Amino acid sequence: MKKVLFFLALVILISSCDLIEDHIGTPDPGIPPKSVLQKNVQYPLPFNVLGTLENNVEIRNGGFGSAATAHPTHEGEFYAITDRGPNTNFLDGKKFPVSDYIPRIGHYAVNSDAEIVLLEEILLKDPYGNPISGIPNPEGKGATGEIPYDIAGNQIPFDDFGMDAEGLVALKDGTFWVSDEYGPHIVHYSATGVELERISPIGVNEGNGGRKLPAVYAKRRANRGMEGLAITPDERVLVGIMQSTMHNPESIRADITRIVTLDLYTGSTKQYLYRQQKANLSNSEIVALSNTKFLVVERDGNFAGAEAAQKHIYEIDVSVATDVSGADDASEFGLMIDGKTIEQSSWEELDAAGIVPVEKELVADLVALNGYSHDKLEGFWLIDNHTIGCLNDDDFAVSDEDGDGTIEQKILPGTDDVDASSLYLIHLD
Template structure:
């Protein structure tokens, strides 16, 4: 069998780590078998990881971090991809502290073996158009800035990254290339099979090599750190479908349950927009996955742990058919379609209904807390395993947290236990078709 190459991650102190060696593969190619036949339903299967760094001798920063988004392999039923976000970070002063500032967002390629194990086949590190590794550091003004100032492990302000990405949604095409959405611009970025940028699409004119292909200008009003959290590709591979995590700040800070979905025609660059109504304000739409060209699964969740009390981790089936396109006549309009001098976000559900704006249809498919007592806070990845089985993966935040908001990194522990929160795969039976 063909052997894949290993390169193990070095263990280094946070304040002296100058680079990160990256795992790029390992082990024989697994024999293809349906995961539903070898994995137990409603059972936790932690993803493999390496330790990036250890703080104070006992807090592990793990690599790890896979689960901000997930997608099925386009042709191999036992393989899937998962993506990290921008890397370990905590709130600090007027921005974020990045204890491993040179961390590169990456795609993990996984397989479920015939023995029921999960193997990491390779890591695909994301790169700019010149092939240089990017970071997860925020973009500067004019490139997708969120207003977050980046700091290193010692609390020193550091430079921005023009190509920095807070990656969240991921899809893979049959040609082996990837599309990734993020929370900065928000951007939708096309990467080749090796992780090199081919195209970047955003609402703010930073679209190298894309001509006038852009997202509607209104999406630049995304709330910082709550941008385009989920991304799907229709089965015919003609249309990207992105969902915003929360209400746009359009034009000011708004607490609402009115959120947006955008579709992007890959051939023409034509976009459409739709209203998605959350169960309550300030929830998170953290994944969207295509079932058909018009039907999708959406993860709608809160940020709570089930072990600390009531928590919502819902998966809804939605249908764009019959929903109103709210694009308006000018996609360059920074406020988007207006209703009686109000933006969509400023309007109530009743006002939208009076204006004949119909949100996407929505029905509950599975409540993961009720189904299996889902213990993790950040349910963010969905894998369509087969017609009756869904796979779910959580973002473990590289197994670190900042419980007190003081920039001090602590181990991320599941409430009510001593277990470290780990990115894990669960399979659940669900009638979603």
């Protein structure tokens, strides 16, 4: 496929700053999804086109697959969130072809025609009501070391309130909690998307008061931060999962990831370890079944059919796991084991120190179930204790396969189909 250089003219067709006020479709209230949706069948989400490059490569909005969560009171409705917007690798950072893109929450419903209907978009805003961007944070505010550039290759300013949103929780009071890959931050947003509180690791965003995450979480690997966020059924405890092994202290690619819990009543935190099937996989979503049991996505970045792919969902139990918080949440490297960080330690060394990871049991293999064709299984909506709705991140329908700053359409291997954020109904044993 012919590649298109980023500096080619981008024709903006639809402003990313516009809130969609009109429904794209009219839902039938209270439609049980299982009554109209078939299992293991693809149901694409509706999208707009943000812009088109010269050889018809579309940038789509799209992108509503970084996380999903059930509407807390309306059956047949769910929310999904975008990440920081379309981007590719460039020099020492990222190029943003739609640099004013505003991360947003989509509110969806299922109608009687078995269609996914977009009801509204909720644009994320800073505490003053100004739309934020997906541009990285500056030093001291959650910087990842990524330098932002616009489509012409010009460096652009950092955004103190920028979010690379990846985890989403909807509360019964209409507000949202969102986790991200920068700080990492956990941010509380109002029903209209205005920031109410930003919780960051100790040492990040100091001076803003309030609750904090343990300092070690600032060691997250760039672009693999807090990828999933859940809340216990009593809406008391937030539970975040890191995508991959943290760089603690150096660049490490292992099979150890961390789960952190934050009690919203007391502000206290706990930490648990998750053992991946192999090094460098991604934990892309977490959803609560109870106060101690959760569903977790564990995946690779492969497309099914092109090569062996893993898109697994596990049930985990944190009640049997060891809290690895240590004595001091302000410790830069967290709990140490014989002079080594947890990430530097082997499972044999951790076992000898009496550290037990969460229990995990495979409950769904999406490649085995339906040949799941997408690379990024990143969100799911818990419909009931035997059914979930899975969503993929389509990267706004563009890709940068060689990592050299060029852009092309994201096509599913072996097909002519553009990758699209889609819902699949999955039965769990």
